[in-house]
Amino acid sequence: MFSKACEYGIKASIFIAINSYESKLVSPKEIAKEIDSPQAFTAKILQALVKHDIVNSIKGAYGGFEIDKNKIAKVKLAQIVNAIDGDAIYNGCGLGLHKCDEAHPCPVHDKFKSVREELKFMLENTSLEELALNIKSGASFLKV
Amino acid sequence: MFSKACEYGIKASIFIAINSYESKLVSPKEIAKEIDSPQAFTAKILQALVKHDIVNSIKGAYGGFEIDKNKIAKVKLAQIVNAIDGDAIYNGCGLGLHKCDEAHPCPVHDKFKSVREELKFMLENTSLEELALNIKSGASFLKV
DNA sequence: TATAAATAGGATAAAATTATCCGAATTAAA
DNA sequence: TTTAATTCGGATAATTTTATCCTATTTATA
Numbered sequence: 550m551f552s553k554a555c556e557y558g559i560k561a562s563i564f565i566a567i568n569s570y571e572s573k574l575v576s577p578k579e580i581a582k583e584i585d586s587p588q589a590f591t592a593k594i595l596q597a598l599v600k601h602d603i604v605n606s607i608k609g610a611y612g613g614f615e616i617d618k619n620k621i622a623k624v625k626l627a628q629i630v631n632a633i634d635g636d637a638i639y640n641g642c643g644l645g646l647h648k649c650d651e652a653h654p655c656p657v658h659d660k661f662k663s664v665r666e667e668l669k670f671m672l673e674n675t676s677l678e679e680l681a682l683n684i685k686s687g688a689s690f691l692k693v
Numbered sequence: 694m695f696s697k698a699c700e701y702g703i704k705a706s707i708f709i710a711i712n713s714y715e716s717k718l719v720s721p722k723e724i725a726k727e728i729d730s731p732q733a734f735t736a737k738i739l740q741a742l743v744k745h746d747i748v749n750s751i752k753g754a755y756g757g758f759e760i761d762k763n764k765i766a767k768v769k770l771a772q773i774v775n776a777i778d779g780d781a782i783y784n785g786c787g788l789g790l791h792k793c794d795e796a797h798p799c800p801v802h803d804k805f806k807s808v809r810e811e812l813k814f815m816l817e818n819t820s821l822e823e824l825a826l827n828i829k830s831g832a833s834f835l836k837v
Numbered sequence: 838t839a840t841a842a843a844t845a846g847g848a849t850a851a852a853a854t855t856a857t858c859c860g861a862a863t864t865a866a867a
Numbered sequence: 868t869t870t871a872a873t874t875c876g877g878a879t880a881a882t883t884t885t886a887t888c889c890t891a892t893t894t895a896t897a
Contacts, residue, residue: 550694550782553885556789563800576843590886596845609894610842626801638694645700648837656707656824656833657770664812671804680800689800693792697855720873734856740875753864754872 555633558594559680560584560691562629565604565614566621566681574613585692594633601632621681627672639669699777702738703824704728704835706773709748709758710765710825718757729836738777745776765825771816783813 551559561580568575577595581588595614598604603624605615616624630638642649643661650658683689695703705724712719721739725732739758742748747768749759760768774782786793787805794802827833 550785550787553789556787560788560800587886589888592844593846593886599844606844607894608844608892610840611895612843612893614844641694643694643700644704645697646834646837653837654833656704656828656835657819658833660815660819664808664815667811668808671808675801675804684800689798689802690790691800693790693797731856733858736874737856737876743874750874751864752862752874754870755865756863756873758874 550638551630552634554590554594554597555630557584557586557591558598558633559626559629560586561591561595562598562603562616562624562677563680563684564691566616566677567685569615569618569621570681572615572618574607574611574615576613580614583691597632598629601628603628603632616677622676622678624677625673626675626677626680627669629677630672639665639672694782695774696778698734698738698741699774701728701730701735702742702777703770703773704730705735705739706742706747706760706768706821707824707828708835710760710768710821711829713759713762713765714825716759716762718751718755718759720757724758727835741776742773745772747772747776760821766820766822768821769817770819770821770824771813773821774816783809783816 561584564580564583565575577588577592580586580595581591584591595604595606599606599614603616605617607613607615630636642655643657643665644655646653646655649655680689684691705728708724708727709719721732721736724730724739725735728735739748739750743750743758747760749761751757751759774780786799787801787809788799790797790799793799824833828835
């Protein structure tokens with residue numbers, strides 16, 4: 550569904566958010582340990598999230614990554630997915646046709662329509678905040 | 694969403710079905726042309742579909758591929774997807790956790806639940822027959 | 838100001854996916 | 868029985884994705 554990079558990006562964002570609530574910066578090392586991902590690869594993904602203005606990086610000694618506290622509730626899953634995988638997952642054709650719309654649909658276009666729309670709605674309406682709070686409360690988990 | 698191999702496999706199956714209604718065998722060459730896919734790679738995917746007993750192959754001169762007429766209505770998208778990509782798309786964890794269920798959910802488990810279920814339902818209830826008929830009638834397209 | 842701790846980013850490697858090529862095996866028809 | 872058309876399947880190549888490594892740059896603190 551999502552690429553590995555995107556899976557790591559989502560989990561990393563959640564972990565950073567949790568720590569940002571407590572004004573704590575985190576390193577790629579801590580993140581990779583907490584979300585069970587390869588550290589250097591995770592660092593690359595963080596760079597992308599920084600470029601897309603989802604995550605802040607503080608360079609130099611005692612630096613690390615954080616997310617603006619007042620942004621955590623505003624950042625939606627769709628932004629993270631888009632930053633890493635693009636929008637093909639909910640806007641692209643299910644069978645890879647270059648042109649696929651109501652006027653020229655692929656064989657599964659109609660069948661997929663509601664699935665794609667539900668996915669899109671979910672991604673656009675799920676905030677980092679709710680995901681972070683569920684991890685914090687122990688209702689969900691970042692690894693295993 | 695699906696792998697390229699799976700996209701080709703679905704489109705190839707539809708094209709084979711259409712021809713099988715008229716008892717016509719088709720070759721990888723014809724299939725690749727009709728679904729706009731690389732021929733040799735398509736042939737490999739056909740081998741997989743044959744192994745999974747979705748498609749029949751008739752070897753030797755004047756051979757080709759077909760699908761039993763009485764099977765076309767029974768074959769569901771899920772079988773094709775499963776044969777090529779496995780079931781991760783609707784059974785696996787959205788964030789790649791090895792263990793992810795109600796008791797130990799990933800952060801998006803609940804959010805994804807209905808999307809996954811709708812996708813699964815769609816795949817398990819969409820037959821090759823309806824997809825083929827829509828192509829036949831010009832209501833949908835295999836390429837461009 | 839020197840040092841140490843951090844992110845940035847380029848180069849490279851490994852693995853998976855996608856794609857091609859070719860000879861072997863099969864088989865219908867001449 | 869020979870021939871030609873066709874699928875099968877192994878080997879290989881190209882591309883993309885995933886992953887690692889190393890150096891440069893940045894920056895807070897001693």
